[in-house]
């Protein structure tokens with residue numbers, strides 16, 4: 001297994017349940033996840049259950065994208081009983097639960113893979129290792145995909161700032177998505193009275209760095225409705241994260257001989273659907289279920305996830321649009337759209353039947 005992110009750890013758990021002997025090679029010196037919050041849709045919760053992992057006490061059941069407001073705080077739409085629930089969790093907590101489901105002996109840190117070949121050979125730490133199967137869960141910039149397949153990550157001209165407030169500093173809050181022109185702010189309560197917030201915005205060039213991310217966020221949304229400025233102010237400056245939004249073009253197969261792509265390495269998408277990690281968890285379950293039939297893993301996973309990649313790109317086009325008239329039409333549609341159509345627009349990917357891992 002290359003990579004100890006959410007996808008790599010979940011796949012390692014699944015394959016061990018099938019009786020496979022697994023080694024997880026991770027280039028970072030410690031296996032940990034920084035990041036901020038994450039929404040786990042019902043499909044991800046099912047995938048975790050199939051892996052025997054329970055995170056229910058680590059997350060807050062909530063509704064994602066149910067309460068919609070304008071930047072000034074006017075209500076556009078309120079949660080409806082038919083909206084699909086999610087589990088809001090801190091990334092570090094999900095990662096911690098997955099890591100603890102594996103014995104330490106499986107995890108190899110400070111181990112960067114520098115080459116992979118389709119016969120199952122990987123080069124790391126100056127030596128070659130052979131495996132029956134190499135699972136490349138090495139993220140959006142996957143070395144494996146770039147060398148054995150093709151295609152670099154694609155910058156989507158969008159950027160995102162994220163943070164988590166310390167316990168109780170701004171509390172209580174309710175879940176919300178506030179929609180400006182080309183800018184959106186999300187707020188999700190986490191356990192222990194912490195709050196996950198994010199700001200997505202347009203960015204013409206990749207890799208733009210800001211000297212003070214907190215100040216930059218406040219410059220953009222410091223006048224938005226309560227409690228948005230308070231949440232940003234309450235987040236320690238050095239914990240405001242900033243990333244460009246990247247995805248990849250679809251690849252024609254997830255499997256080449258003894259090498260399998262999984263998670264962002266296979267299908268990185270922008271966070272517009274909130275499904276990236278959820279799909280990595282689904283990959284892990286389907287791989288464990290059909291590890292003896294990799295063609296099935298390939299066809300089932302591409303059929304499921306590649307339409308989602310297209311939908312995420314459509315989400316980028318919609319969310320980046322700064323046209324005033326179209327923005328008003330979008331808000332008006334959110335006001336009047338029937339709950340069933342809202343559910344389809346926001347949560348159509350949450351339905352999924354998990355295979356049973358034998």
Ligand SMILES: Cc1cc2nc3c(=O)[nH]c(=O)nc-3n(C[C@H](O)[C@H](O)[C@H](O)COP(=O)(O)OP(=O)(O)OC[C@H]3O[C@@H](n4cnc5c(N)ncnc54)[C@H](O)[C@@H]3O)c2cc1C
Pocket residue numbers: 002003004005006007008025026027028037038039040111112113114137138139140142143160162243262263264265270271274275276277278279280
């Ligand atoms: C801002 C943001 C918000 C998001 N919100 C959500 C959300 O709400 N819900 C959701 O489901 N998804 C969300 N996602 C997507 C989600 O974070 C990713 O899809 C998910 O983390 C991918 O996991 P992964 O294990 O495939 O890759 P990664 O998490 O990128 O892990 C890859 C691992 O491989 C290691 N690695 C890389 N190269 C090598 C190498 N050569 N040798 C050894 N190790 C290597 C890396 O160090 C890393 O640990 C969001 C993404 C972003 C950017």
